[in-house]
Amino acid sequence: MAAPNSWTHEIVSSVAAPRLFFAAVMDWHTLAPKLTPKIVASAHVVLGDGHASSVRELHFTKEMPFSCMKERLDFVDVEKFESKSTLIEGAGIGVWVETATTDIKVEPTADGGCVVKVQWACKLMPGVEVNDDQLNSAKHSLTGIFKTAEEYLIANPEAYSKPI
Template sequence: MASTNSWRLEIQSPVAAPRLFRAAVLDWHTLAPQLAPHIIASAHPVVGEGRIGSVRQFNFTSAMPFSLMKEKLEFLDENKCDCKSTLIEGGGIGTAIETATSHIKVEPTANGGCVVQVDSTYRLLPGVEVKDEITKAKNSVTNIFKGAEAYLIANPDAYI
């Protein structure tokens, strides 16, 4: 019987919550190939326009252990910078992972910045063991938000 596992990550940022949420979450399929071309070859919406039920696909370079990942947006509250998505194809689905979901909430802080909270829940396929994948996943998510943060700091008029 496969067990359900999870991990949590918090990332501090000096960037305002709505800007970081729009850049690193809602529009990441547009920014990622520009900011991380060594990892993400291309990305695009497959179904929908960024609303609940939308699916987007990320195509990876050989730097990643899988060639693509498709995620479906299950919940979105843009005003509260809150969303949930489910991995539906690629990214280890069917080979190591049965299911995987992520909940991302970006909350404002008193200093005008924000804190990103990421909760990831996944069910491994029977017989699969997690080694350093959680560390890699956390590093990957941190790199996404720090990459978007650097872009937003360098481009103060973007995503306002």
């Protein structure tokens, strides 16, 4: 049986926690195709209302090593800006990865910005090994999501000023 792999990561943002949480976590399926069309071809909620127990599906361009992924939002606390999701299909599930979860908490900072705290864990398929470059690439991709949302929110100060 393959050993689990995990990492933690923090991303500092000048954007207020509620805005970044709603844009980059809760509504990323809407924003991703608009903000990153060279990477995300389309995305939508396929089951549920976009909150806990919902399933979201993202389809990628040829820039990505896989064509799609589905994730289930297992837990969402919109008041504490926390979420937990599980990768359930695509993105290497059944090929490289047996299971993968992402826990996100967006914490307000005294200066009006926030810190995104991420815990990611996966159980690799038997015989699969991951190196530091691959783990750093995953962190870089996740940072890219939050920094892209941050840029959008700075450029659009009214966007996500009220919870969705």
